[in-house]
Each structure stands twice: as structure tokens, then as C-alpha cells.
Amino acid sequence: AQSVTQLGSHVSVSEGALVLLRCNYSSSVPPYLFWYVQYPNQGLQLLLKYTSAATLVKGINGFEAEFKKSETSFHLTKPSAHMSDAAEYFCAVSRNFGNEKLTFGTGTRLTIIP
Amino acid sequence: NAGVMQNPRHLVRRRGQEARLRCSPMKGHSHVYWYRQLPEEGLKFMVYLQKENIIDESGMPKERFSAEFPKEGPSILRIQQVVRGDSAAYFCASSPGTSGSGEQFFGPGTRLTVL
Numbered sequence: 264a265q266s267v268t269q270l271g272s273h274v275s276v277s278e279g280a281l282v283l284l285r286c287n288y289s290s291s292v293p294p295y296l297f298w299y300v301q302y303p304n305q306g307l308q309l310l311l312k313y314t315s316a317a318t319l320v321k322g323i324n325g326f327e328a329e330f331k332k333s334e335t336s337f338h339l340t341k342p343s344a345h346m347s348d349a350a351e352y353f354c355a356v357s358r359n360f361g362n363e364k365l366t367f368g369t370g371t372r373l374t375i376i377p
Numbered sequence: 378n379a380g381v382m383q384n385p386r387h388l389v390r391r392r393g394q395e396a397r398l399r400c401s402p403m404k405g406h407s408h409v410y411w412y413r414q415l416p417e418e419g420l421k422f423m424v425y426l427q428k429e430n431i432i433d434e435s436g437m438p439k440e441r442f443s444a445e446f447p448k449e450g451p452s453i454l455r456i457q458q459v460v461r462g463d464s465a466a467y468f469c470a471s472s473p474g475t476s477g478s479g480e481q482f483f484g485p486g487t488r489l490t491v492l
Contacts, residue, residue, distance in 0.1 A: 295479070299483075304485075304486075304488075305485055305486075306381070306468055306483035306484050306485045306486055307420070307468070307470075307483040308483070309480055309481075309482075312480065314479075353419055353420065357479070359479065360479035361472065361474075361479030362408065362432075362472075362474065362479070363425075363479065364410060364422040364425055364433060364435075364436070365410075365412075365420075365422065365470075365481060366422065367412075367419040367420045367421070368419055369418055369419040370418075370419050
């Protein structure tokens, strides 16, 4: 079975500050990992994905994440927060890249302080 | 290329009524997934379908819920005799179904309210 734990259901950062959203996974097989963003009353949009290639993954909107097998982590970062980054962020894991369900964490709501 | 479409966007039902949620995948996508998001929670997998086949229904409640993806037309998630606990946002996602093309594209969701 696979699972994802997102530490911190709410995170607040000042505009221009570093964004760090934490995700730890549990998987009996090499995982495929994803970060999605959800804006209010909208669907989910893929930010980035790890599919066993480079451990440092760059995504859209200046976000990146690093896969650390020893720590079973896939934390999401952005060097400088922008007001438009305010949203809900979900980490997800699957056994394969394709033809497989996603298992989501409970989400982290990011608030940007002007 | 239109994205994943879901309708209705909002649906209100009284307890005991039926709810039908529709999902049209992206053009060229033959795989559909349904997820449910309860208030203040993450998304929970419900069912995974290909055209005319249910591949994985491990997340579907055993009673009152069913899903189909016919050869022609949208995928349908059907909830019979709705109860207040069914109030949630239901998201559909689609993918191409070819090996190595696993990104799931999500629709805007249907928000079901049961009175």
C-alpha cells in the first residue's frame, strides 16, 4: 500500500520569502511522485512529477522538488513567494506512471502575506 | 484542445434522490478516473475506467455508487439514494492510456450538495 503525509495543513509565508511544503511518502515499490495545485473552486493542475529520472525536478511557476529516497521525502520549494501562489497544494504517489490511481495527501493551504 | 469537462458544476439533491455526474475526457484520452474530495480533506480515489471496462473500483463504496464509461459518450458516476455524507466535490481525471504517458488531467469538478 502507498501513502503520503503532508506536514502542515496551513503554511503562511511573506511575499518574496522561501516556500517549503513538506511531503513524505510510503511505498513498497519505487514510487512515482507528483505535486498538484488547486485554486479555489477549480480542478487540480500538475506542478511537477518525479518519474525516476533526475532527483531534482523543476516544474511550472518556479516550483521545484527534490526526491530523497533515504528520507522518503519529496518536498516542494520555491525561492520567492508571489501572491498568486496562494492555493492548496497536494502531494500524490502512484506505483506506475500511467494506468494507475493516485494516492493523495491531505493537502497544504498556502497563504501569502503581503 | 478542450480540457476535461464535467457537468453539472454544481448539483443539489435531496436525501433519497439520485445524482448523475458526467465527465468528458480530453480528446484522445481513453482512461478516466473519479476522485472524491470531502470538505477539508484530500482527494480519495474511487474508480478507474477504460472504455466499456472498469479497471479498478477499489475505492468505490459497496452500495449506491456505480460508474460507467460507455463506448460512446461521457463517463457517468451515479449515486443512488443520496445521503448527506455524499456531499463533496467529485473530480474526474483522464489520461491517454499509453505506457509512459501517465499524467492525469483533472476537470473542474462537480460539487454535490445533499439537503
